[in-house]
Amino acid sequence: MDRIRLIGGNELRGEIPISGAKNAALPLMIASLLTAEPLVLTNVPRLADVKQLERILENHGVDIAVHGRRRGEAEGVGQRMTFTAGEIVDTTAPYELVSKMRASFWVIGPLLARCHEARVSLPGGCAIGTRPVDLFLHGLKALGAEIDIDDGYVVARAPKGGLVGATVRFPKVSVGATHTILMAATLARGTTIIENAAQEPEISNVAECLVAMGARISGIGTQTLTIEGVEKLHGATVEVIPDRIETGTFAMAAAMTGGDVLLRGARPEHLQAALDVLEKAGVELTTEAHGLRVRRNGNGIQPVDVDTDPFPGFPTDLQAQFMALMTMSTGTSRIRETIFENRYMHVAELARFGADIAVDGQVATVRGKPQLKGAQVMATDLRASVSLVIAGLAAKGETVVNRIYHLDRGFERLEEKLSRCGAEIERVAG
Ligand code: UD1
DSSP states (O other), X not given: XXXXXXXXXXXXXXXXXXXXXXXXXXXXXXXXXXXXXXXXXXXXXXXXXXXXXXXXXXXXXXXXXXXXXXXXXXXXXXXXXXXXXXXXXXXXXXXXXXXXXXXXXXXXXXXXXXXXXXXXXXXXXXXXXOOOOHHHHHHHHHTTOEEEEETTEEEEEOOTTSOBOOEEEOSSOOHHHHHHHHXXXXXSBSEEEEESOOOOHHHHHHHHHHHHTTOEEEOTXXXXXXXXOOSOOOOEEEEOOBOHHHHHHHHHHHHHHOEEEEEETOOGGGSHHHHHHHHHTTOEEEEETTEEEEEEOSSOBOOOOEEBOSTTSBOGGGHHHHHHHHTTBSSEEEEEOOSOTTOOTHHHHHHTTTOEEEEETTEEEEEOOSOOBOOEEEOOSHHHHHHHHHHHHHSBSEEEEEOTHHHHHHOTTHHHHHHTTTOEEEEEOO
C-alpha cells in the first residue's frame, strides 16, 4: 500500500491550481442517466471516486469518453468527458460497486425517474457515522415510489406513468437526498417542491446542469427548490465548479506552514464561513483576479471556536484540517461536529504528532502547542487523511502517512501540488 513521506518545516510559496470539485463531479455524472443524449462535463478531476462511479455508470449502459487536452489548454486542467446513456441496460446497482462509495446510491433518483424502477444496494463510503438513507426513501415515496428493502437492496418502483410531483419536506438537511430528489423530480409529472433543501454550491452546479438539459427549476441556491417536471431532458455541456474543500485544505496548509500561496481558480464565495474563521485565526486572505491568496505573517495562529453546519456554515469536510491548524494555535479552541456523529477518528492520529485534543461527545477541545513533531500515522477517511498531511507539513522532522488510498479518492495530485510550492513530500510505493 502506498504511503506519503514528508519532512516538515518548509514554508509553502507559489501557486496551487484548484481542481474540479469531487462532490459536484459525482452527481453531475449521475445526472447523465436522465437523458439518452450526451452530457459533456469539463473540469472533471482525476480521482479514484470518479473512476469508481464510471464503473457503476458503465454497468447501467452509459458510454463514457475521455477527451484529450485541447490546444492551448494548460497541463493539469480537469478532464473533458462525455457521458451518453443512450439506453439503460440494467437498473440494478450491485453491492460490489455501490459498497465502495456512498454517492453511488444516488443513481436511484435518475433510474427511477427515467426507467420507473431501480434496485440499488444500500451504500458504503467513509466510516464517519451510520449515514442512513431514510431521507432518500422519504423523498422518493413522496413522489409516489413504492419501496421495499430486499436482501440489502432498496427496490423502488414508480407508479404507472412515472413519478408524480409532490412537496417533499426534509426533516434534516441532506446533500445526497437533495441531489437525488432534485434529479428524480425533473422527469416527474407535475410540480415538486423540496423544502429544507441543502444549499451547497455543488447542488446549484447540478441544478444549473439540469436546467441546461431542459429541466425547469426555480429557487436554485435557496432552501426551497421548485421543479416542474418535463417529459424529456436533452444533452448539455457543463463545467464542474472548483473544489471548495480542496481550496480550504490548502488555505489551512499555508496557514500552518506560513508562506504565501495563490490558490488559482478558487471561488472564495463558496467557502466564506471557513475563510472568516481563518481570518479570525490571523491568516491573511486576499481575493485576486485569478483566485485566493493566503499568507501568514510571523504572528501566531489565534484559537477560534467552530461549529460545523450545512452550507453556508463551516463545512464538516474541513473540520479535520481545521483541527490540525488549531493544534498549533496560541490558546484553546473548541470544535463542535454537528453533521456526523463519528467524525473524530483523526484525533488519535493527530495526538501522535504531540497534539493535545480531548473529545467529549460532539465537542473537541484543542489546546495549541508551539510545535508538532513528525510521526508515523494512519489515514482513516478522506478528509482526516489530508489533515495528517498538513499537520506533517508543519511538524518538525519526518512524517509517514500510511494507507493513503483514502486521499486518492478525493485529492488530485496532492504531493505534486504541494511539492511545487516547496514542501518536501513524496509518495512511497508498496
Ligand atoms: C455529502 C458529501 C460529504 C459531506 C456531506 C455533508 C458528497 C459526495 N459527499 O455527503 O463530503 O461530508 O455531504 O456536507 O457530496 N442523513 C440521514 N438520513 C439520510 C441521509 C443523511 O440521517 O437519509 C444524515 C447523515 O447521516 C449525516 C447528515 O444527514 O449525519 C448529512 O449527511 P448528507 O448531507 O446526506 O451527506 P452526504 O450527502 O452523504
